[in-house]
Ligand SMILES: Nc1ncnc2c1ncn2[C@@H]1O[C@H](COP(=O)(O)OP(=O)(O)OP(=O)(O)O)[C@@H](O)[C@H]1O
């Protein structure tokens with residue numbers, strides 16, 4: 191049972207990550223490979239604040255939201271100068287900077303050794319120790335985040351984002367201040383990724399930079415694309431499938447050393463297959479990578 | 485200086501030596517329809533791009549409702565009440581017809597996420613009102629059965645009609661229409677022209693770019709003929725029609 195609980199917790203964390211990346215990618219059309227950087231910042235900030243200052247959960251939560259929102263807004267600024275495709279490189283640079291900071295600022299982050307002994311989360315008086323309690327907590331967060339995303343999806347705000355992802359010129363002509371929209375969605379998406387980081391750090395109790403690499407970002411992108419970018423349930427379905435996938439490989443008897451390599455290859459093949467032949471993903475409707483067809 | 489409702493003074497715009505606008509001035513009153521004609525490359529679309537803030541003019545001034553538009557960003561100009569359509573037709577094709585119209589309303593409370601989360605009543609009310617208005621408008625132009633279709637499924641003529649409707653619901657007082665009836669079937673042309681003719685009654689003004697002289701004569705109060713970025717002549721459709729330079733240009 192412990193194993194299943196663990197898998198469910200991991201699925202929950204990836205649902206949060208995919209949902210938040212979907213806000214950025216599916217709604218605004220900007221591809222970002224910096225998502226695991228925001229995930230990592232959330233994890234490190236929370237781990238360090240709890241270890242060094244014994245901050246309460248709500249204080250760390252607030253700090254992570256503020257830091258990630260600000261960084262998200264800073265990251266989006268160059269997108270007003272460059273074409274969409276090149277924005278990808280800027281997010282890549284950001285990802286590399288964050289990773290190298292985590293890896294090399296040894297006094298603060300412990301470098302490649304990471305941070306261990308991260309204490310469990312305490313919500314007011316509720317000390318979250320068992321896996322079941324963690325599952326419950328993550329379930330609550332998934333629920334709240336789905337609710338928030340649901341509100342955004344149905345709002346006129348999202349309608350403007352849809353317009354922006356398809357035709358920025360027209361959005362401007364209609365009087366929409368696209369800078370504000372992009373900044374808002376990037377701030378929200380990055381903050382939610384940070385929340386996933388907090389939950390992850392305290393659950394695993396050990397973090398190192400290896401969990402927050404560009405590969406991790408691409409894994410989250412795969413979840414979103416394969417599930418269906420821009421759709422409500424797509425990222426949820428994608429997270430379930432892609433987290434379960436290696437477990438199934440193991441289950442049907444692949445030795446874990448082969449399964450790990452096979453996994454990488456299969457994710458890559460799946461991602462390319464979807465981009466080419468099913469750009470709307472399993473249950474989406476927005477053809478993410480397709481050129482605009484009139 | 486006594487400013488007209490729309491006053492354009494001495495606009496200049498060059499693209500690497502190509503003259504797109506040269507000392508271009510004109511005025512527009514409320515509830516007036518002005519036709520803008522001229523050969524290909526005359527600078528007509530460039531004038532629209534300058535008016536709605538896409539392209540900064542090299543020099544010159546634009547006053548709209550006593551507000552200087554020059555150097556203002558496009559979305560701000562749109563929010564002052566200037567709407568436009570595009571020669572190459574622009575819509576959001578991957579959303580529904582109704583959503584395209586809803587997108588065009590200005591100052592929607594729900595477009596601000598703070599309102600979405602904390603003042604949902606206000607947002608819902610505004611959205612419902614806009615939706616009703618959009619549906620009434622769609623009924624008027626016989627597009628209501630397409631309301632929930634993807635915009636890319638509409639015919640070209642219907643798409644042109646839709647882009648005009650979007651300008652209308654925005655509540656803009658100045659409409660810049662770039663060839664609104666080029667390349668579409670006669671019935672649809674009639675429909676679109678009849679809508680344009682009604683606009684002065686709603687206190688709206690229009691500048692319309694059009695190559696077809698019949699269309700111009702039908703809807704315009706006044707016509708401006710331009711060539712190589714310069715205004716050559718201006719007057720009633722009949723006056724411009726009989727101007728020797730215009731005749732020469734149209735024969736060539
Ligand atoms: N972005 C641009 N870069 C360079 N040159 C441009 C640009 N836009 C317009 N021009 C040039 O400016 C001149 C005026 O172009 P404009 O599109 O305004 O003409 P037009 O009157 O709308 O013509 P048409 O009837 O063909 O639509 C043309 O010579 C064109 O090549």
Ligand SMILES: [Mg+2]
Pocket residue numbers: 528529530571
């Ligand atoms: Mg033109």
